Amino acid sequence: MEILIKASQFILSLSLLIVLHELGHFIPAKLFKTRVEKFYLFFDYKFSIFKKKIGETVYGIGWIPLGGYVKISGMIDESMDTEQMALPPQPWEFRSKPAWQRLIIMLGGVFVNFILGIFIYICLMWAYGEKYLPNENVKDGVWVQDSLAINLGLQTGDKILTVDGQKIKKFAGLSLEFINGNNFQIERKGEVIDKKIPTDFISQLMDRGKNSGPFLYPRYPFAIGKVSEDSPNLKSGLKAKDIVTAINGNSIKYYDEAKNILDKYKGQDVSATILRGKETKEIALKITDEGKIGVAFTTLPSKDLERLGYYDLADIEYSFSEAIPAGWNKSWKTLTDYVKQLKKIFNPSTGAYKGLGGFISIGSIFPDEWSAESFWNITAFLSIMLGFMNLLPIPALDGGHVVFTLWEMITGKKPGDKFLEYAQVIGFVLLIALLLFANGNDIFRLFK
Known part of the structure; x- marks a missing residue:
């Protein structure tokens, strides 16, 4: 269907x-x-x-x-x-x-x-206007867990400032900017660092497979997607969509911060602070010897992230007269981005030809x-x-x-x-x- x-x-x-x-x-x-x-x-x-x-x-x-x-x-x-x-x-x-x-x-x-x-x-x-996460609002930097991002020299917490000297407006547009770009600039712990995008970046991106998703994500809260059937915490009271905000008093704002804390309490019983809807609860959890609690992580919709105070989203409405220049700018960016990609297709060293697709694509x-x-x-x-x-x-x-x-x-x-x-x-x-x-x-x- x-x-x-x-x-x-x-x-x-x-x-x-x-x-x-x-x-x-x-x-x-x-x-x-x-x-x-x-x-x-x-x-x-x-x-x-x-x-x-x-x-x-x-x-x-x-x-x-x-x-x-x-x-x-x-x-x-x-x-x-x-x-x-x-x-x-x-x-x-x-x-x-x-x-x-x-x-x-x-x-x-x-x-x-x-x-x-x-x-x-x-x-x-x-x-419809425009609804998006502004790149400048990703104040605590990106979440790096993809090998491609690691190979670029990125670390969790890095802020992407520019690609080819141009500021990035929309966080969701980062992948396309890297595809079309040659170099980028990041901020890491207050230091501005310039980096190059490999010539074969597109080839590496394609080799990940079409279902791999973006190579960069904003940092997400530790939200529970599912409690595994073999989890030691199956009957702990944890539920899907619960958000873990602390373990034994150690605050957790983002999921990527949880690993070090869980490793610290390997094989121990701990008290976890859980946000469920508008309520805060304390739940006793068991951490395995491998530093796991037996749950699947899930991301949250943008609106939920905004409601929880993680990110401020842009929600722009246009009158018809305002929509004319906005639509023109969107058209021009679409055209220029496409031309940049076409240029890379004709350069075999980029591997962009691998992304060329027909009717199925x-x-x-x-x-x-x-x-x-x-x-x-x-x-x-x-x-x-x-x-x-x-x-x-x-x-x-x-x-x-x-x-x-x-x-x-x-x-x-x-x-x-x-x-x-x-x-x-x-x-x-x-x-x-x-x-x-x-x-x-x-x-x-x-x-x-």
Whole structure:
């Protein structure tokens, strides 16, 4: 059921983005009186799930959910209609239009993607505002228990100040900042220390496995998740969600402080101070010879941490006018972060190529239960990502056509049809290879 919910959201988001992207080409083509022969959601190799001709355009849904397209007369595209191109140019064809009109037609899809992403982020800021843990409010530093964080030279209690000289706004954004960064600065017991992020940091992050979670956490109270069946304290009165605040009078604010105290009383009976809801209780506990009390630790929701006075959360509401710059800033950061990651993918030493994913990876980022906020957040991100990817100067993508058109406008020389055909084939092969690699990565990770 969870897979079905994820898949449904993915297909809905993808369909929306494809239709609007292709509309970005369709509308200016129609405005410039260019004939559009097909408008398709998904690809229709050999047959269509649905099709209907209205006027001069066939509208349909294909059976291969890898994208969509508009077939514009007189244009060398994924249809590779060389027979049409061999005939004399007609006034309604793309190739007969002035270069500036062709440029607008080709940029239309990308323009729609960027505008859609910005619009969605503005609406999200207006409807939901922003709720997050500010990094500056993690006053007692981070909790380090992951080997990757240890390898970076981090210790529990360190405060992360900057990455690449930029202050971190949201604690939840630390992982992404480290992925995109080259160096960072911490404060440890009042001393400011500069450190480098290893070139292969992304590779190390990927090798941990997709279910490993963040490599850095805020420090949490010692909250009980479950009392084990073989625990010496099974009948002590401990309950799930109890918070241990002291052992034999030794205060415990954070879970990471408990180990030393428990080791101090190995094999002994102790008195533990427990916070249960709004009540404080004293419970007798037995500590094993290994310094354990036989419980599973659990984290607490952000709201509970704020209620208990551990962290002050930011909860920002925006009017519509305030949401416009906030949504724009969110869009710009999304784009710049994506570009930084793309640069690292093209550097083999970073190992970022291991994180390249296909449809399984994209589908997996959707939540396993419906959330309008999450759905539109992911759709906005994908829209901006799709817009940028289509701008890449690769033949077969919009960016490739744009480069050839700009060359024509600058030099006055139009590339020949044969050259465009060969370029289209090369670009298509590159895209198929990238698609196979990305989806192959997904399959490899599933088996791994």
